[in-house]
Amino acid sequence: MTDIKVPHQRYVPQELSDEELVEHAKNELFHVTRAYEELMRRYQRTLFNVCARYLGNDRDADDVCQEIMLKVLYGLKKFQGKSKFKTWLYSITYNECTTQYRKDRRKRRLFDALSLNPLDEEVELEPINTKDNDLDRWLVGVNSIDREIIILRFVAELEFQDIASIMRLGLSATKMRYKRAIDRLRDNFSHIIDN
Known part of the structure; x- marks a missing residue:
């Protein structure tokens, strides 16, 4: 810097x-x-x-x-x-x-x-008691590391490189875990998303 x-x-x-x-x-x-x-x-x-x-x-x-x-x-x-x-x-x-x-x-x-x-x-x-109670409900079934990645991405609005650094994971591992977690959420809640 x-x-x-x-x-x-x-x-x-x-x-x-x-x-x-x-x-x-x-x-x-x-x-x-x-x-x-x-x-x-x-x-x-x-x-x-x-x-x-x-x-x-x-x-x-x-x-x-x-x-x-x-x-x-x-x-x-x-x-x-x-x-x-x-x-x-x-x-x-x-x-x-x-x-x-x-x-x-x-x-x-x-x-x-x-x-x-x-x-x-x-x-x-x-x-x-937040407006984002749906996010909290969705995150209950996600394992802790994936939940942390999703929270850092959506709530803290961090870039993947920053998340990888914080969690001491590789960048590709972070992106892969994020994608899998989002796919799981999408599969688990597709009936809600589609409505």
Whole structure:
């Protein structure tokens, strides 16, 4: 990545590219947070939607989003710009969601082993209330890796190369898994699509 010169004058964060904001944030943090706040504002809604789809509920998504924002805040100074900021952000998101999902799965196994119903312990959990409930319903039957590829493609709107990088898969493997997952979804829900 080329070095972006950041002038020491006033700037309007909304008018800058992600890369320019990253450079401002690196120079300003932790005394001034304007550039960082603009970066988070740009991705806040999509970040939450990605987390909610991975984790299946808004409460966990909220918690993970807070963790992600803190990791970005403390990691920006070390961000080298080898990838786009958006790719780096969703790489952190993917890792945090995966960690949370594993914690939840271990917790469910413990409840099962103790013959407890995990829903009794977490009564406040409710299904995601989004306009895209159909997408959530469709993704239930897709294996976890394929589901993550679909979420990163459709919700985060990432390119295949970025998805491959985030998930540490080859580009052709990512495209192949995506195509197979879409074909499976199409087969499973053809009766809905055709109507």
